[in-house]
Amino acid sequence: MADLIGALSAMEGRPPSVVHQDLTLTGLDVQYIRTMPRTPSGTIPVQDGVLAVTSARDLLMAAACDTVAEEHRLVQPRRKPQRAKDFVDSARFGPSAPGSYVFTVQVPLPEPSSAGSLFEDVPELDVAPEPFARQVSRRMYEAVTAAHTAAERATVADDSAPFSEAVEQGISADLCEALAGIGGQDSRNPQTGPGNRQGHGFSLAFAWSPRWPVPYESSLTEFSQRLVSVLREGAQDLRRQEPDRGVTIVGRPTKLKRVANFGPGEVTVEGRLMKENGDLVGQQRQIHLHLTEEDYDRATDAHRSRRDLKIEGDLTRRGNYHELTNLTDFDVL
Missing domain, CATH: 2.40.50 (OB fold (Dihydrolipoamide Acetyltransferase, E2P))
Known part of the structure; x- marks a missing residue:
């Protein structure tokens, strides 16, 4: 088992302890949020830590609201759908992982039903409906990827239009604010201290539970300090455009x-x-x-x-x- 974990660690470029943790969390979709503040490795300023934790929760809520909604919105409604709130209540923070300062967010998935299926004799058709928790994880992955692309395009064009153009992919002001908050910039309170105005880079990685078909290969999305600032500006512009x-x-x-x-x-x-x-x-x-x-x-x-x-x-x-x-x-x- 140690050799197997070592081989997986080398192949995926991740520490053996993280690979081992994934193998023990088969019933969870897990997001690894690695912040890179200007403090010794394994630490984070208290204010940045509080903001990162609340922003991680807001990221879950933004993805859940977009999954529930019948239409994509520039700004999520103040009154959150009960199903989205129930989902966020079911998620949890896991143990920190080695790195600058890594939060793990765990999304529990239900056990696949053991009941018979009309298509149990045809494996390619014998697929249970995707649970809501996986739908939210998938929507978050798609929206975070779209936000990264929009931020890069906005940096080159010096224009926030790429954010509004990607709303159909799950981008909203709420999601961009949550990502900027993980990077240490509070979009809703830009006067919160010089450290938060400056911000820091971070990365976000997704690990998928094998209980359900894995929708995407595990990949790492990295946001530089510059992209964090662009995310904050994009969120503000989306709020200005909200009717x-x-x-x-x-x-x-x-x-x-x-x-x-x-x-x-x-x-x-x-x-x-x-x-x-x-x-x-x-x-x-x-x-x-x-x-x-x-x-x-x-x-x-x-x-x-x-x-x-x-x-x-x-x-x-x-x-x-x-x-x-x-x-x-x-x-x-």
Whole structure:
């Protein structure tokens, strides 16, 4: 057994003790979070350690929320789904491993069902449904990999667009904040001391339980100190792009444009926000709308008669203008 562990250690480039630990944790998906603070090996500043632990929890929550959600979101809702909270409650921190300072996060997987299957005579079809815990582990792996790629692209382009372009892969402001927190930068409180503002590099490795088909080869994703800063900036930009949902706008159409004399078109409204009591608040702002043919014709009539529109939808900032999408109400006043 010692020779076997030694051979696996040499092949995978990991310490024998870590390989042995994996062999004893067959019912768990395990994430190894190796932080690299500027302290003696095996230690971490207390504040950075607290932030790394809470950020590891937030990373689990971000992946669980994205797994539960029916749609990918730039920012996860404040009210977390109960299934996501139950999953995070089931996860646990394991013993530290040799290295600069290594946290291990253990995700328990259920035992495969021993009940018979309709396809038990056809091995390639005899696969039980993937448990939710494995779905979250897999989503986290995909999102962390996508965040690393987005951070590298954003560094080269000096633009945070790669983060919003990868939202479909599980990236969210919450996930990027969690990764930045593991690297010692608190995106939600950038004033938390000079050490946290500077940050440090870290790496994240995944080990998969053999109870279920292994979705990916175990690999190491490394985030340099520079990429940690880019993650923080990406999270802040994603939060700025998150739409205000269920907003009501009242204003007058100023520009109308469509390709032909019929069909849908684009309208620009100069308007203000309406509160629940009917008061208009805030400054006048240019708001772009994409309307159906019927609503576009109504907006055209309102433009000719100098009447206001009342529209409800999700308001998003796009550079120097705003866009209202997912319209739920459209009236001419």
